[in-house]
Amino acid sequence: MAETTTAIAEPTRRDFLFIATGAAAAVGGASLVWPFIQSMTPDAATVAAGAPVEVDLTPIAEGQIVKVFWRGKLIFVRHRTPAEIKAAEDVNVATLRDPQPDSARVKPGHAPWLIVYGNCTHLGCVPLGQQGEYKGWFCPCHGSVFDTSGRVRGGPAPINLPIPPYNFVSDTKIVIGQGATA
Amino acid sequence: MMKRTLLIAAAVLGLSAPAIASEGANPPQLKWSFAGPFGKFDEAQLQRGFKVYREVCSSCHSLNYVNFRNLSQPGGPGFSEAQVRALAAEYKVQDGPNDAGDMFERAGRPADHFPAPFPNENAAAAANGGKAPPDLSLMPKARTYERGFPWFIFDAFTQFAENGSDYLVAVLTGYHEAPKGFSVPEGGHYNSYFPGNVIAMPKPLSDGQVEYPKGADGKSPVPETVDQYARDVTAFLMWTAEPHLDARKRIGFQVILFLLVLSGLLYFTKKKIWSRIEH
Amino acid sequence: MSQHSSTYVPKSAFGKWFESRLPIAGLIHSSFIVYPVPRNINYFWTFGAILSFMLASQILTGVFLAMYYTPHASLAFQSVEHIMRDVNFGWLIRYMHANGASMFFVAVYVHIFRGLYYGSYKAPREILWILGVIIYGLMMATAFMGYVLPWGQMSFWGATVITNILAAIPVVGDTIQSLLWGGYSVGNPTLNRFFSIHYLLPFMIAGVVILHIWALHVPGQNNPTGVPIKSDKDTVPFTPFATIKDLFATAVFMILFAWFVFYIPNYLGHADNYVPANPSVTPAHIVPEWYFLPFYAILRAIPDKLGGVIAMFASIAVLAFLPWLDTSKVRSTSYRPLYKQFFWILVADTLLLGWLGAKPPEGWYVIVSQIATAYYFIHFLVILPLLGFIERPLPLPNSILESVLGQKGGAGLPAGANAEPQSKG
Numbered sequence: 023m024a025e026t027t028t029a030i031a032e033p034t035r036r037d038f039l040f041i042a043t044g045a046a047a048a049v050g051g052a053s054l055v056w057p058f059i060q061s062m063t064p065d066a067a068t069v070a071a072g073a074p075v076e077v078d079l080t081p082i083a084e085g086q087i088v089k090v091f092w093r094g095k096l097i098f099v100r101h102r103t104p105a106e107i108k109a110a111e112d113v114n115v116a117t118l119r120d121p122q123p124d125s126a127r128v129k130p131g132h133a134p135w136l137i138v139y140g141n142c143t144h145l146g147c148v149p150l151g152q153q154g155e156y157k158g159w160f161c162p163c164h165g166s167v168f169d170t171s172g173r174v175r176g177g178p179a180p181i182n183l184p185i186p187p188y189n190f191v192s193d194t195k196i197v198i199g200q201g202a203t204a
Numbered sequence: 205m206m207k208r209t210l211l212i213a214a215a216v217l218g219l220s221a222p223a224i225a226s227e228g229a230n231p232p233q234l235k236w237s238f239a240g241p242f243g244k245f246d247e248a249q250l251q252r253g254f255k256v257y258r259e260v261c262s263s264c265h266s267l268n269y270v271n272f273r274n275l276s277q278p279g280g281p282g283f284s285e286a287q288v289r290a291l292a293a294e295y296k297v298q299d300g301p302n303d304a305g306d307m308f309e310r311a312g313r314p315a316d317h318f319p320a321p322f323p324n325e326n327a328a329a330a331a332n333g334g335k336a337p338p339d340l341s342l343m344p345k346a347r348t349y350e351r352g353f354p355w356f357i358f359d360a361f362t363q364f365a366e367n368g369s370d371y372l373v374a375v376l377t378g379y380h381e382a383p384k385g386f387s388v389p390e391g392g393h394y395n396s397y398f399p400g401n402v403i404a405m406p407k408p409l410s411d412g413q414v415e416y417p418k419g420a421d422g423k424s425p426v427p428e429t430v431d432q433y434a435r436d437v438t439a440f441l442m443w444t445a446e447p448h449l450d451a452r453k454r455i456g457f458q459v460i461l462f463l464l465v466l467s468g469l470l471y472f473t474k475k476k477i478w479s480r481i482e483h
Numbered sequence: 484m485s486q487h488s489s490t491y492v493p494k495s496a497f498g499k500w501f502e503s504r505l506p507i508a509g510l511i512h513s514s515f516i517v518y519p520v521p522r523n524i525n526y527f528w529t530f531g532a533i534l535s536f537m538l539a540s541q542i543l544t545g546v547f548l549a550m551y552y553t554p555h556a557s558l559a560f561q562s563v564e565h566i567m568r569d570v571n572f573g574w575l576i577r578y579m580h581a582n583g584a585s586m587f588f589v590a591v592y593v594h595i596f597r598g599l600y601y602g603s604y605k606a607p608r609e610i611l612w613i614l615g616v617i618i619y620g621l622m623m624a625t626a627f628m629g630y631v632l633p634w635g636q637m638s639f640w641g642a643t644v645i646t647n648i649l650a651a652i653p654v655v656g657d658t659i660q661s662l663l664w665g666g667y668s669v670g671n672p673t674l675n676r677f678f679s680i681h682y683l684l685p686f687m688i689a690g691v692v693i694l695h696i697w698a699l700h701v702p703g704q705n706n707p708t709g710v711p712i713k714s715d716k717d718t719v720p721f722t723p724f725a726t727i728k729d730l731f732a733t734a735v736f737m738i739l740f741a742w743f744v745f746y747i748p749n750y751l752g753h754a755d756n757y758v759p760a761n762p763s764v765t766p767a768h769i770v771p772e773w774y775f776l777p778f779y780a781i782l783r784a785i786p787d788k789l790g791g792v793i794a795m796f797a798s799i800a801v802l803a804f805l806p807w808l809d810t811s812k813v814r815s816t817s818y819r820p821l822y823k824q825f826f827w828i829l830v831a832d833t834l835l836l837g838w839l840g841a842k843p844p845e846g847w848y849v850i851v852s853q854i855a856t857a858y859y860f861i862h863f864l865v866i867l868p869l870l871g872f873i874e875r876p877l878p879l880p881n882s883i884l885e886s887v888l889g890q891k892g893g894a895g896l897p898a899g900a901n902a903e904p905q906s907k908g
Binding site for chain 3: 353
């Protein structure tokens with residue numbers, strides 16, 4: 023208590039000193055934490071390995087689903103049949119859990135090609151192609167059902183299979199990951 | 205690079221083998237020499253099983269975690285070290301680089317792994333219709349079927365742990381004509397016990413395919429049938445999956461016996477000490 | 484760790500010299516020798532010692548496994564097989580470690596349900612109980628990361644499923660996920676950091692265990708009557724009474740442990756984990772280890788992803804609030820006829836959830852999971868608070884001693900009539 027009395031005697035300069043010292047120590051401490059947290063984020067080699075990949079579409083037959091990896095993530099490249107495209111387009115979008123028209127899930131003029139992430143949006147299992155009620159995908163882990171546009175139609179998955187960033191560089195070639203943030 | 209990825213892919217046939225055979229019949233339970241608290245591998249059976257692996261399975265399936273030297277270790281098929289040396293020398297093993305910087309082939313040595321039939325998984329898949337034949341080193345432990353309630357509770361007491369072995373024999377002997385109305389996709393084969401009933405592997409065994417060593421009467425002491433081959437090769441694979449099973453069960457019996465004695469001693473000591481008071 | 488001042492008197496001159504500088508012998512003496520334990524505690528009170536044994540066993544076997552294990556995505560599976568095949572007694576150490584985790588959970592579940600039955604969480608043991616919940620959480624994190632290390636199919640997909648759970652957390656979920664992964668998906672950096680943390684956490688558990696024992700030794704042990712210690716006659720010294728009982732119980736527990744290690748070492752595991760991890764193929768059923776199954780069932784019972792995650796974490800967190808949710812003044816369920824029934828319903832409900840957690844999420848399994856999940860929360864959030872007001876407890880004994888003598892020497896024996904502890908010789 024004796025200190026309080028002295029502190030009152032000379033308040034401003036002393037308070038400032040305490041606050042400045044405390045603040046400097048806090049800034050120092052926080053700065054020290056930063057590199058440790060940063061060290062746990064994806065390292066330079068991983069980031070470099072996450073560069074865009076090219077996929078040649080010519081060998082993929084109609085009705086076939088091909089699995090490719092980009093950044094360690096599975097991606098389905100699906101060459102849809104006209105029937106599958108029609109099934110995907112003839113859906114009342116308003117009835118969907120994650121409403122999205124088929125046209126928003128393919129590139130304009132490239133309706134046969136559906137490119138989606140291959141991990142179920144529920145807990146990341148790999149759904150099985152051409153199975154389930156809508157012949158899109160069926161996830162064997164927890165029973166999520168996806169249609170031929172990769173949209174969730176049943177089961178616990180909250181959203182549609184996401185579309186990775188990709189572009190058509192020609193009619194038969196896509197680049198996955200272009201324009202993605204590192 | 206891209207092409208390789210595409211090859212892995214060929215997701216046309218869903219022929220990957222999930223470990224749990226939830227659909228299809230439950231495999232029949234067989235008698236195994238290595239079952240139960242005093243279970244032991246049967247040396248003669250392991251030797252026959254090895255012959256089946258070598259002459260039939262090894263053309264497609266690797267045995268990556270097994271070395272030639274393992275064949276002469278205690279609790280195994282009981283080959284002599286000389287036999288193992290001779291056997292290893294029959295294989296060509298890649299080694300190197302030599303002083304010139306080139307890889308070269310040499311005769312196998314007991315310390316070498318069993319050479320795999322394909323250089324890598326993609327090559328194996330490419331040569332087998334898109335689905336690589338799995339490595340067999342751990343098969344009986346890596347496959348099982350759902351025991352279901354209440355059997356799984358009894359199993360903890362009866363020490364039933366041969367579900368994987370039963371399943372493998374069932375699959376190896378489970379090739380039949382597909383029932384009417386069941387369409388088997390191209391490249392698939394009907395199997396009563398494989399999950400989904402369509403397996404990529406063609407029927408691997410047929411009667412009389414592997415010649416077993418003759419007994420004193422000039423005949424093989426066991427029948428040369430698919431059923432016997434399946435049991436023998438499964439026993440052999442159980443050994444490759446769990447090479448220390450004999451020692452594990454033997455030591456286990458000693459440990460439990462010791463613990464029973466120790467618990468008894470501790471119980472009476474405890475009783476003596478607590479008899480000093482009402483409790 | 485007892486608040487009682489030490490009665491330890493060093494015998495040698497060196498002992499005196501040492502004790503005046505570091506009074507550790509006195510601490511051990513007062514905590515584990517003269518420390519008074521209720522004379523009526525039953526075998527359910529030996530699980531603390533059994534758990535200490537299991538923690539020591541896990542750390543020891545883990546340290547030896549780490550001498551051979553390689554935490555790398557392309558080598559981990561192989562290094563585990565190397566341990567199983569080539570390392571002398573490697574199979575024994577690895578099976579002890581793998582089954583030891585299960586035995587650890589067997590013991591901790593008995594320990595937790597003992598606490599629930601005898602009201603060991605009630606005042607003045609709230610901090611003791613909460614420390615226990617923290618230990619349980621650390622155990623689950625350690626066990627989960629340990630299961631990832633062999634890098635089999637179930638390791639990989641278990642890690643994927645669980646880390647995807649964290650992504651459901653609003654705002655920070657993605658950041659946490661990427662910090663755990665160290666990449667864009669579960670991969671080699673994930674395996675490396677899981678190994679590092681898996682090695683670290685057991686020592687943190689050991690640290691919290693010390694606090695747990697400290698918090699235990701302040702109010703002293705609860706007992707089957709729930710009646711507090713009133714005099715020295717209610718207690719016996721820890722050594723030799725509790726020590727010998729703990730040793731006996733631990734030896735019996737080791738028989739169970741040995742049964743699994745030597746005879747059915749893979750019974751509690753998954754066949755899929757003997758298949759090396761493959762990111763492009765999911766196992767048919769992704770099932771966690773048995774000790775996570777009730778929580779996994781709760782996760783899947785809720786049709787909404789975030790909701791499921793919240794329910795799962797809440798089902799564990801609710802335990803920490805137990806001291807305040809239970810309004811009954813009576814500790815031991817032996818004197819709570821109504822609660823006794825609800826206790827056993829909770830046990831059955833948890834077992835049911837565990838069974839459902841192993842089942843595919845389809846058909847009526849989902850509906851039963853939802854009912855069982857709802858009941859789990861109703862038990863803690865509705866039944867427990869209300870019961871304290873409704874229930875009419877049975878008459879409590881006046882003291883621990885009275886309950887002991889009443890049981891042995893016939894009813895109606897006046898307390899203290901035959902109370903000389905050494906009388907039976």
